[in-house]
């Protein structure tokens with residue numbers, strides 16, 4: 051299959067607040083007129099939906115690397131980037147799993163998870179990073195940079211390495227998991243652990259990119275959002291273009307919810323799908339500025355906060371893309387929820403018990419679904435897809451502490467024990483003899 055690039059379509063940048071349409075973006079990807087975020091919009095889209103679906107499906111059988119990527123396969127709905135600049139690790143193409151035990155726990159009949167942790171660097175960031183790193187390469191950048199709670203840095207470092215670019219990572223000291231930090235180091239990033247939080251890292255990076263010729267690869271970069279749209283397109287293809295009633299995503303910096311929502315709206319406009327799923331966004335209670343913005347201020351403003359949660363990926367107090375996320379929340383009729391540390395830990399263990407697993411930030415989706423069921427927003431008979439954003443092995447510390455009963459030590463014991471105890475599977479330390487192992491097996495059988 052030849053690479054028919056999308057040359058008739060024009061992709062232009064537009065400010066989400068004042069609507070100005072610059073020919074190119076400034077280094078910080080902010081509107082030079084009003085300082086708000088930019089997004090891509092498309093003109094000249096005249097696709098036959100059935101032909102487009104058939105073309106995308108046919109590429110699955112192609113030997114071409116770009117056709118095989120779960121991002122570049124959908125390039126008709128993305129801005130144009132020349133093929134010779136494309137940096138791909140075969141991202142996307144992630145599985146959609148049924149979660150029968152979680153469905154029972156949440157009280158819904160039809161629950162599935164699209165596992166974006168099954169990407170090359172084990173998080174959803176790769177779908178945006180392949181596209182944004184390629185655009186940096188096309189624009190001849192030697193250096194790319196990001197502030198990160200860990201996954202963005204791991205992904206950026208990998209794609210920079212594959213594209214022969216240097217990468218600079220700013221991360222909060224002590225507040226990212228070892229798995230993620232070790233990835234950035236192995237992929238060769240210049241990794242700076244700053245004595246601040248994620249929001250502090252973002253502030254410094256924004257100042258840096260105004261002074262140095264480095265390409266900013268955080269999700270304010272609209273190429274990131276375009277690449278991340280493909281998770282929703284691929285999901286619809288996996289569902290034979292029959293949308294679920296609900297899609298539930300974690301909310302941190304709010305780039306991912308914006309991207310998935312943008313894709314849903316575009317697919318609806320192009321008649322690739324006939325109706326919109328409701329897109330709901332879940333935050334950790336200790337890092338809930340968007341929840342508070344919607345619930346307390348009707349989305350009129352967002353008050354930054356000092357964030358704190360053991361789900362370090364979403365430990366973010368001043369989310370950059372909150373206005374984009376608000377727009378898709380309203381356009382799809384979704385809801386916003388917050389969940390506690392105990393609820394996150396229990397949900398993570400439940401996703402694990404379905405033989406899937408994920409990192410803590412991803413588990414807010416199941417914890418949030420339970421709340422949305424309780425409030426009646428999600429009905430028992432409705433179909434739900436959770437977007438799991440990161441792999442279980444990203445944060446083994448959290449998992450081991452949870453199963454040993456050490457994670458929630460500072461949480462009021464009763465709630466912690468009621469919700470979490472039955473899910474804990476601490477390793478059993480035994481003398482090295484057969485009798486001890488048989489006794490452990492018999493005891494486990496009696497309790498099962």
Ligand code: F0G
Pocket residue numbers: 173175197198199200201202203269300301302303304305306307363364409411412439440
């Ligand atoms: N889940 C995981 C595993 C994440 O790493 C992130 C964000 C999110 C959810 C939230 O997505 O920011 O688009 O709302 N991680 C970023 C990082 C901030 O630096 O890796 P979002």
